[in-house]
Amino acid sequence: MTQPDTSTRAPGDTPDPRDQAPLLLYGEEFTHDPAPLYARARETAPIVRARIHEDVEVSLVVRYHTALKILQHPEFSKNSGPWFEARERQGLPMPPVLEMMRVRPNALYEDGEEHRRLSTAVRDSLGRLDPPTLRRTARETADRLIDAFAERGEADLMGEYAALLPLQMLFAMFGVPGDLGRRIHQLTATVFDGGPEAAQANVALSETWQELVALKRRRPDEDVASWLLAHPSSNDDDSEIINQLLLVMGAGMEPEQNLIASTLLQLLSDDSSYGRLRSGSQRIAEALETTLLDYAPMANYATHYPVHDLEIDGILLPAWEPVMISFGSCNQDEALRGDSATGGTGGSGYRAHLAWSAGPHECPAWSVAMMMASVAIEVLLDRLPDIELATPRPRLSWRPGPYQRGLSALPVVFPPQPVRLQDSTEDPYGSPGGRTPWQPSTTTSAPTTPQQTARPYDSTPGEATSTARPHTSGARGLRRVWNSLAGWWRGQ
Numbered sequence: 257m258t259q260p261d262t263s264t265r266a267p268g269d270t271p272d273p274r275d276q277a278p279l280l281l282y283g284e285e286f287t288h289d290p291a292p293l294y295a296r297a298r299e300t301a302p303i304v305r306a307r308i309h310e311d312v313e314v315s316l317v318v319r320y321h322t323a324l325k326i327l328q329h330p331e332f333s334k335n336s337g338p339w340f341e342a343r344e345r346q347g348l349p350m351p352p353v354l355e356m357m358r359v360r361p362n363a364l365y366e367d368g369e370e371h372r373r374l375s376t377a378v379r380d381s382l383g384r385l386d387p388p389t390l391r392r393t394a395r396e397t398a399d400r401l402i403d404a405f406a407e408r409g410e411a412d413l414m415g416e417y418a419a420l421l422p423l424q425m426l427f428a429m430f431g432v433p434g435d436l437g438r439r440i441h442q443l444t445a446t447v448f449d450g451g452p453e454a455a456q457a458n459v460a461l462s463e464t465w466q467e468l469v470a471l472k473r474r475r476p477d478e479d480v481a482s483w484l485l486a487h488p489s490s491n492d493d494d495s496e497i498i499n500q501l502l503l504v505m506g507a508g509m510e511p512e513q514n515l516i517a518s519t520l521l522q523l524l525s526d527d528s529s530y531g532r533l534r535s536g537s538q539r540i541a542e543a544l545e546t547t548l549l550d551y552a553p554m555a556n557y558a559t560h561y562p563v564h565d566l567e568i569d570g571i572l573l574p575a576w577e578p579v580m581i582s583f584g585s586c587n588q589d590e591a592l593r594g595d596s597a598t599g600g601t602g603g604s605g606y607r608a609h610l611a612w613s614a615g616p617h618e619c620p621a622w623s624v625a626m627m628m629a630s631v632a633i634e635v636l637l638d639r640l641p642d643i644e645l646a647t648p649r650p651r652l653s654w655r656p657g658p659y660q661r662g663l664s665a666l667p668v669v670f671p672p673q674p675v676r677l678q679d680s681t682e683d684p685y686g687s688p689g690g691r692t693p694w695q696p697s698t699t700t701s702a703p704t705t706p707q708q709t710a711r712p713y714d715s716t717p718g719e720a721t722s723t724a725r726p727h728t729s730g731a732r733g734l735r736r737v738w739n740s741l742a743g744w745w746r747g748q
C-alpha cells in the first residue's frame with residue numbers, strides 16, 4: 257500500500273496508531289455491521305490506523321474523550337489543502353472517496369476568525385426560520401410525499417420518502433422556485449451518476465445556483481438564501497454564497513435521510529419500540545436519540561489536521577495528516593454509555609453523544625434536523641399505522657462508504673390509504689401554498705433575530721403537528737397513534 261510521507265514523524269517510544277493493522281472502513285464486513293470492528297479498535301487504542309480506501313490511510317479517533325479533546329483543540333485545522341497538495345506532489349492516488357475531504361471555500365474547512373465569520377452567517381440565517389412554519393412545511397412535504405405512494409400499499413421509504421423530504425425542505429428553506437429546484441435536482445443526480453453527461457451537467461448546475469443567487473439579489477425574500485446574502489458577515493461575493501448554500505445542502509441532505517430511515521427501521525423492526533411509541537411511553541425524540549447514538553448518520557468524518565506534530569493521549573499525530581473522528585465508534589464508547597446508564601436508556605443521559613460533532617464545527621442545524629425528522633416519522637406513522645417491513649431486517653443492505661451509516665433502501669408494505677392532499681396543485685419543488693414559507697403566519701413587521709426566534713426543536717412545542725388536519729381515515733389504529741404522538745408533541 258502507498259502511504260503519505262511520514263518522514264516528519266518524530267522517532268521515539270510514543271505508541272503510534274500505524275503500528276497496528278489498519279481498520280478497513282470499506283468492504284462487506286464494515287458495511288454490514290461496523291460495530292464489532294469499532295469495539296475491537298477501541299480495545300487497541302484511542303486512535304487507530306484506518307483506511308477509507310486501499311490507497312488512503314487516516315488516523316481514526318475511536319474513543320469518546322479523545323474525540324472531544326481533538327474537536328476542541330486549537331492546534332488542529334480543518335484545512336485539508338496541505339495534505340492534498342502533499343499527495344499530489346508525491347503522485348499518490350486520488351480516488352473519488354477523497355472528494356468528501358477536499359477543501360472548499362466554506363465554513364466546514366475554515367478555522368478561527370474566518371470560520372466564525374462564515375459560520376455566524378449560516379447559524380444566524382438558519383436561526384431565523386420560523387419554527388411553526390418549519391413544522392407546517394415539513395408536514396405538508398411529508399403528506400405530499402406519502403400521497404405519491406399511499407394508494408399503492410408498498411414503498412421504498414428511503415428512496416421515496418426519507419431521501420426526498422430533506423431535499424424538498426432545503427429547497428423551501430432557501431426559497432428555490434419550482435423550476436430552478438427541479439433543474440437543480442435533475443442536474444445534481446446527473447453529476448452524481450458520473451456518466452458521460454456529468455461534466456456538462458456540473459457546469460449547468462453551477463449556472464443554476466448562480467441564477468438563484470442573482471434572483472435573490474434582485475428580489476430578496478424571507479428565506480435562508482436571501483438572509484445569507486444580506487448577513488453583515490457575508491462578503492459581497494456570489495461564489496461565497498453559493499459555496500455556503502452548497503454546504504448547507506450537502507451537510508443537510510444525506511445525514512438527515514439516514515436519521516429518518518434508520519429510526520423508521522428501528523421502530524418497524526422492534527415491536528416493543530413501536531408499541532412503546534403507540535402507547536405513548538416512548539416519544540419520537542427518544543427513538544431519534546437512540547438512532548443518533550447507535551447509527552450515527554455521519555459515521556466517520558470531521559477530519560482534522562494537526563498544525564504540527566502533536567501527541568494526544570499517548571499517540572503521536574504527524575503534522576497535516578488526517579485525523580478522522582469516528583462518531584460511530586465514539587458513541588459506543590464505555591465512557592459515554594457508562595455516563596448514559598445513569599440517565600436511563602434513550603433518556604437525557606444520551607445528550608452528550610457526538611452525532612452532531614462538538615466544538616466550533618458542531619452541526620449548526622441540529623434542532624432543525626431533529627424537528628424535520630420528528631415530523632417525518634410522526635406524519636408517516638400517523639397515516640400508515642399498520643406499516644411493516646417488506647424485507648426482514650437482516651436482509652436489508654447498507655450503503656457502502658466510510659462516511660455515512662445509512663440504508664440503501666427500506667421496503668415496506670401497508671394497507672393502501674387514500675391520498676390526503678387530493679385538491680393539492682403544489683409543485684413538489686416550489687414553496688408550499690405558492691408563497692414564501694418562512695414568513696410567520698402572524699404578521700410581524702420586524703424580522704426576527706436568531707435570539708428572538710425559539711429553536712424549532714428544543715422549544716416548547718407550538719402547535720400540535722396535525723391538529724389542523726382532518727383525519728381522512730377513521731381507523732382506530734390511526735387515531736391511537738395520533739393521540740400518543742400528539743401527546744408527545746405537547747410534552748405530555
Ligand code: HEM
Binds near residue numbers: 611
Ligand atoms: C441527522 C442530521 C444531521 C447530522 C447527523 C449532522 C451532523 C453534522 C456533523 C457531524 C457536522 C460536523 C462535520 C465536520 O466537522 O466535518 C455537521 C456540520 C454541519 N451541518 Fe449538520 N448534520 C445533520 C443535519 C444537518 C442539516 C439538516 C443541516 C442544514 C440545514 C446541516 C448543516 C450543517 C452545516 C452547515 C455544518 C458545517 C458547520 C461548520 O463547519 O461550521 N446539518 N453536521
